[in-house]
Structures are given as C-alpha cells and as structure tokens.
Amino acid sequence: xxxxxxxxxxxxELFSKRGYDAVGIQEIIDAAGITKPTLxxxxxxxxxxxxxxxxxxxxxxxxxxxKAAVYNGDVKTSLQxxxxxxxxxxxxxxxYYRMQLSxxxxxxxxxxxxxxxxxxxxxxxxxxxxFAAAAKDHGNMKGRQSxxxxxxLGMINTYIGIFFNGYSDLDDKFVQTILHQFMHGIFS
Amino acid sequence: xxxxxxxxxxxxELFSKRGYDAVGIQEIIDAAGITKPTLxxxxxxxxxxxxxxxxxxxxxxxxxxxKAAVYNGDVKTSLQxxxxxxxxxxxxxxxYYRMQLSxxxxxxxxxxxxxxxxxxxxxxxxxxxxFAAAAKDHGNMKGRQSxxxxxxLGMINTYIGIFFNGYSDLDDKFVQTILHQFMHGIFS
DNA sequence: CAAACTCTATACCGAATGGTATAATAACAA
DNA sequence: TTGTTATTATACCATTCGGTATAGAGTTTG
Numbered sequence: 001x002x003x004x005x006x007x008x009x010x011x012x013e014l015f016s017k018r019g020y021d022a023v024g025i026q027e028i029i030d031a032a033g034i035t036k037p038t039l040x041x042x043x044x045x046x047x048x049x050x051x052x053x054x055x056x057x058x059x060x061x062x063x064x065x066x067k068a069a070v071y072n073g074d075v076k077t078s079l080q081x082x083x084x085x086x087x088x089x090x091x092x093x094x095x096y097y098r099m100q101l102s103x104x105x106x107x108x109x110x111x112x113x114x115x116x117x118x119x120x121x122x123x124x125x126x127x128x129x130x131f132a133a134a135a136k137d138h139g140n141m142k143g144r145q146s147x148x149x150x151x152x153l154g155m156i157n158t159y160i161g162i163f164f165n166g167y168s169d170l171d172d173k174f175v176q177t178i179l180h181q182f183m184h185g186i187f188s
Numbered sequence: 189x190x191x192x193x194x195x196x197x198x199x200x201e202l203f204s205k206r207g208y209d210a211v212g213i214q215e216i217i218d219a220a221g222i223t224k225p226t227l228x229x230x231x232x233x234x235x236x237x238x239x240x241x242x243x244x245x246x247x248x249x250x251x252x253x254x255k256a257a258v259y260n261g262d263v264k265t266s267l268q269x270x271x272x273x274x275x276x277x278x279x280x281x282x283x284y285y286r287m288q289l290s291x292x293x294x295x296x297x298x299x300x301x302x303x304x305x306x307x308x309x310x311x312x313x314x315x316x317x318x319f320a321a322a323a324k325d326h327g328n329m330k331g332r333q334s335x336x337x338x339x340x341l342g343m344i345n346t347y348i349g350i351f352f353n354g355y356s357d358l359d360d361k362f363v364q365t366i367l368h369q370f371m372h373g374i375f376s
Numbered sequence: 377c378a379a380a381c382t383c384t385a386t387a388c389c390g391a392a393t394g395g396t397a398t399a400a401t402a403a404c405a406a
Numbered sequence: 407t408t409g410t411t412a413t414t415a416t417a418c419c420a421t422t423c424g425g426t427a428t429a430g431a432g433t434t435t436g
Contacts, residue, residue: 003383019298021209025424036425038384046424098295105293105349107286110207150355154346158339161293167338184372191413213394224395226414234394 004042006032012053016099020050020112050115057096058119061089062126069126071133078130080179083156087170090160098164101157124149155182192230194220200241204287208238208300238303245284246307249277250314257314259321266318268367271344275358278348286352289345312337343370 001009010031014023025046029039043049068085071078090097104120106112131145131152141148155178163170189197198219202211213234217227231237256273259266278285292308294301319333319340329336343366351358 015295017295017297019209019295019300021207022298024422026422035385037386040425041383102293102295105290107203107205107207107290109205110210112207147350147355150350150353151346154350155343158342158346162335162338162342165338167335181369181372184369212392214392223415225416228395229413 003032003034003038007034007039007042007049008053008056011049012057012095012099015050015053016095016102019102020115021110047111047115050111054100054115054119057093058100060093061100062119062122064089065123065126069130071130073137075134075138076179076183078134079152079182080175082127082130082152083175083178084172086156086160087163087175090163091170094164097160101161101164104157124153127152152182191220191222191226195222195227195230195237196241196244199237200245200283200287203238203241204283204290207290208303209298235299235303238299242288242303242307245281246288248281249288250307250310252277253311253314257318259318261325263322263326264367264371266322267340267370268363270315270318270340271363271366272360274344274348275351275363278351279358282352285348289349289352292345312341315340340370 007028011023011028014028014031025036025039028049029036032039039049043052064085065082068081069078070081100116100119103112103116127149128145131141131148135141135143135145159168159170159174159178162168168174195216199211199216202216202219213224213227216237217224220227227237231240252273253270256269257266258269288304288307291300291304315337316333319329319336323329323331323333347356347358347362347366350356356362
C-alpha cells in the first residue's frame with residue numbers, strides 16, 4: 001500500500017470514529033506514519049482529503065445502487081433488490097457507511113453535510129426515478145416520488161443503523177420486514 | 189433575558205446549525221455579546237455548556253414522552269400517543285431536535301454523541317418498557333422489546349427528518365402512516 | 377551525465393483554539 | 407459603612423489548528 005492509500009484509509013477510520021471536525025491533520029499523519037507535506041501533496045487540503053475519501057467509496061455505492069434501481073413492472077421486486085443492495089454494501093463497508101450516515105444527519109451548514117449532500121442527492125434521485133416509473137402503473141403514487149424516496153431511504157438507513165448498533169442482523173428476513181412495512185404505508 | 193440564558197440560546201442555535209465541534213467559544217460569546225469569563229463562570233467549560241443546553245431541553249422532551257408512553261392494554265393507542273408526542277415536541281423545538289438528531293447519529297466516539305447517549309438511553313428504555321408491557325398480551329412480541337423500540341424510534345426520527353427537510357408536514361395523517369407501517373412490520 | 381519530475385522531510389507561519397489569573401464593578405447583608 | 411458575594415471585563419496563557427516555503431532524495435527522461 002502506497003502513502004496515498006495509507007492516508008486515505010487512516011483518514012476514513014478517524015473521520016468515521018470521531019467525526020471530521022474533531023480530527024486534526026496531525027492525528028491523521030501520525031496514524032499514517034507520514035508527514036504533512038506528503039498529505040498536502042496528494043490531497044491539497046483537509047477538505048480535499050475528505051472529498052477524495054468520500055468519492056472513492058461513494059462511487060462503489062452508487063454503481064451498486066444504480067444496477068439495483070431498475071423498475072421492470074413490479075414495484076416489490078425493484079424495492080427488494082434496492083434494499084438488498086444497500087444492506088450488502090453497508091455490511092461490506094461498515095466504516096464508510098457509518099461515516100456517511102453521520103454526515104447525512106450532520107447540521108446542514110457543517111462541512112461534513114456539505115461534503116455528502118451532492119452524493120445523497122444523486123442517490124436520492126436514483127430512487128425517485130424508480131417511484132416515478134412505477135407511478136405509470138400505480139396512479140395513486142403520482143406526484144409523490146420525493147416523499148416515497150425520502151421515506152424509503154429513511155427506513156433503509158434506520159435498519160442499517162439498528163444493525164450497526166447490534167440490535168439485529170441485515171438478513172433476508174429483515175429485507176422482507178422493511179419491504180412489507182413500506183409497501184403497507186404506500187398502499188393503504 | 190439574563191446572560192446565562194442568552195449564552196445558552198446562542199450556543200443552541202450555533203451547535204444546531206454548524207455542529208458542536210465546528211463552533212468555537214469565541215463565536216458563541218460574539219453572538220451572545222458577552223465575554224469569555226462570563227461564559228466560563230456559568231458553564232465551566234465548552235463541554236459543560238453543551239451538557240447544560242442539552243439537559244434543559246431534554247428534560248422537557250423526556251417528561252412529555254414519559255406522559256405519553258403508557259400501556260393501557262391497547263398497543264395501537266399507546267404508540268399513536270407516543271408518535272404524536274414526538275411530533276409535537278419536534279415541531280415546537282425544531283432547533284433543539286435537529287441538534288439532538290445529528291448528535292444521535294454522530295460518530296460513537298465524538299463528544300457530541302457521548303453527550304446525548306445517556307439521554308437517548310433513557311428515552312429508549314421508556315419505549316422499551318411499553319413493548320415489554322404489551323408483550324404480556326401479545327406473546328409473539330416477547331423478547332423483542334429492544335428491536336421494536338429501536339425500529340419504532342428510528343421510524344419516528346425518519347419522519348421527523350423528512351419533515352425538517354420539507355418533504356411533508358407532521359400531521360395526523362402522517363401519524364397514522366407510521367403507525368400502520370410499524371404495526372404491519374410487527375404483526376405479519 | 378544532466379535535466380526534469382515526483383515525492384517526502386525539516387522547520388516554520390499566522391491565526392484560532394479552549395481556558396484562566398487578576399481585578400473592577402455591582403448588589404446585598406451585617 | 408463595611409465586609410461578602412456574585413458577576414463581568416481586560417489581558418493573557420500554552421497549545422493546536424490548517425497550511426506552506428524550502429530543499430533533499432529517488433526516479434525517470436533526454
């Protein structure tokens with residue numbers, strides 16, 4: 001592993017554990033065993049480092065969800081596929097997803113939230129599009145894509161948070177639970 | 189309004205908007221129009237200030253939820269009352285609830301999360317107790333109080349977050365939605 | 377070999393951080 | 407009036423913050 005990767009990895013771990021604002025550059029370079037100019041050579045600034053770290057992992061998440069977020073005529077199947085994709089990613093990238101989750105809920109004018117907000121918007125519109133497409137077959141869903149997407153993502157993240165806190169595993173039974181809950185909220 | 193209250197109010201607004209770590213003492217005293225020794229006289233430290241601000245508002249929230257979290261034989265009614273209590277409080281204390289929410293999702297080793305974790309635990313056990321009591325009438329709920337409480341609180345906070353982001357209002361119809369969704373998750 | 381480029385270390389910068397020692401002011405009780 | 411206590415301001419502290427100027431080393435290219 002080269003210095004750039006080492007820095008990125010250490011930064012992710014520290015940001016995820018203690019938060020972006022609370023972690024100083026000094027701490028990162030100590031953990032990575034390098035010096036400041038090396039970090040600034042690769043990332044330019046603390047903010048640049050955060051953005052780079054986010055980008056790396058988000059790209060993976062985005063492509064996974066993009067593959068999953070396809071409406072083929074059956075809402076239930078689509079949503080189930082999406083939930084599974086999120087769960088799988090969260091399990092395989094716990095440190096990153098923890099950080100992303102905390103930044104998503106961070107104050108709107110914090111650097112953390114600003115850094116993830118565009119990513120979240122991209123993810124959001126992916127989900128929104130599914131509901132928009134499904135609205136053609138289900139008239140009662142029309143004009144509610146945004147609300148549905150927000151609710152759906154909120155529930156997914158709720159369950160991932162519960163998983164992180166050890167209250168449950170993210171197994172197939174859980175996928176069914178969230179799916180049923182959500183569908184019942186929509187169609188009743 | 190005396191100096192102590194002014195400081196507390198300004199700190200809440202700044203913490204809620206930009207996050208605890210990102211806000212410096214200097215900024216708070218500038219906003220409050222006082223000087224450092226005054227702040228340190230009343231609160232002792234930055235952490236003491238945070239704890240005091242949290243305590244003030246949490247006490248109100250806790251007593252509201254405590255009144256609402258009573259099981260009288262009907263799960264649905266109990267949960268509905270709890271949801272309404274949360275929604276009402278969130279609407280009337282937006283700034284505070286926003287901050288609490290961000291701190292609840294903050295990294296586990298951050299000062300923010302440490303400061304709210306004990307409060308959250310108190311709230312959590314209030315809800316847990318309701319499910320534990322209800323389990324006497326519904327055998328299938330037995331031993332799952334923790335999971336149910338986590339899910340239930342997660343859904344409530346999801347909807348409050350959606351409300352904060354402007355996707356919906358927290359009206360009675362919304363209470364019904366979350367209630368049905370949750371109940372459907374449990375009893376199916 | 378020499379020039380150019382990439383990467384990294386020493387040593388430093390000004391500004392901001394959380395926090396405090398000292399003392400003045402004000403209110404109040406004896 | 408005098409002593410006491412609570413409250414506030416001036417001025418300061420050591421440390422840490424994010425960031426950089428300079429230059430040495432390693433490798434590549436001409």
